Amino acid sequence: xxxxxxxxxxxxxxxxxxxxxxxxxxxxxxxxxxxxxxxxxxxxxxxxxxxxxxxxxxxxxxxxxxxxxxxxxxxxxxxxxxxxxxxxxxxxxxxxxxxxxxxxxxxxxxxxxxx
Amino acid sequence: xxxxxxxxxxxxxxxxxxxxxxxxxxxxxxxxxxxxxxxxxxxxxxxxxxxxxxxxxxxxxxxxxxxxxxxxxxxxxxxxxxxxxxxxxxxxxxxxxxxxxxxxxxxxxxxxxxxxxx
Numbered sequence: 543x544x545x546x547x548x549x550x551x552x553x554x555x556x557x558x559x560x561x562x563x564x565x566x567x568x569x570x571x572x573x574x575x576x577x578x579x580x581x582x583x584x585x586x587x588x589x590x591x592x593x594x595x596x597x598x599x600x601x602x603x604x605x606x607x608x609x610x611x612x613x614x615x616x617x618x619x620x621x622x623x624x625x626x627x628x629x630x631x632x633x634x635x636x637x638x639x640x641x642x643x644x645x646x647x648x649x650x651x652x653x654x655x656x657x
Numbered sequence: 658x659x660x661x662x663x664x665x666x667x668x669x670x671x672x673x674x675x676x677x678x679x680x681x682x683x684x685x686x687x688x689x690x691x692x693x694x695x696x697x698x699x700x701x702x703x704x705x706x707x708x709x710x711x712x713x714x715x716x717x718x719x720x721x722x723x724x725x726x727x728x729x730x731x732x733x734x735x736x737x738x739x740x741x742x743x744x745x746x747x748x749x750x751x752x753x754x755x756x757x758x759x760x761x762x763x764x765x766x767x768x769x770x771x772x773x774x775x
Contacts, residue, residue: 582666584748584765585702600762630700644690644752646763648702 548649565633574616663766680749
């Protein structure tokens with residue numbers, strides 16, 4: 543089955559610690575994304591990557607870092623510099639149908655809680 | 658600037674009622690794409706529909722229908738004869754149409770939480 547796998551589903555972190563969220567896709571999509579969702583809010587873009595070894599900051603990149611060493615993988619590290627990391631994190635990948643028409647597929651999310 | 662507004666934070670209906678979720682967008686582009694996603698309690702986003710700015714035909718898929726009106730910058734979603742399984746958060750989203758090598762930033766609304774009661 544093709545899809546996007548995020549792990550773990552729930553993650554607890556102590557203040558001051560870095561933590562890495564995993565995202566793997568076997569859809570052969572070039573583009574991948576990380577979004578953050580807070581209660582009562584829509585999704586906000588953290589980072590995105592259009593191709594291997596390249597990534598760009600989204601709207602709320604401060605306190606986060608990513609890597610894209612393989613097409614299938616786009617891990618997100620939440621660093622101690624992120625002041626309010628408790629949130630639901632969604633990974634996505636997308637296919638472009640040409641002329642800008644695109645469709646994004648989402649993983650099941652990781653719920654991060656700082657304790 | 659692009660923006661998506663879903664003014665209804667929460668809607669509560671009784672099963673079999675029809676319900677319309679509103680979505681108003683802002684963009685300066687002439688080519689853009691609009692989306693609706695469903696987020697059930699499990700958390701993942703389920704794709705429902707994609708519509709480009711040149712196609713204003715309404716679309717119907719089973720109990721779901723979408724009304725796209727460029728004149729009012731709206732892309733409303735109607736569920737006919739709602740069911741308990743329709744309970745979820747629904748997001749409207751916008752992306753610009755400029756081709757950029759496979760990447761298109763999605764701008765999401767805040768979402769509407771729909772509760773369908775038996």
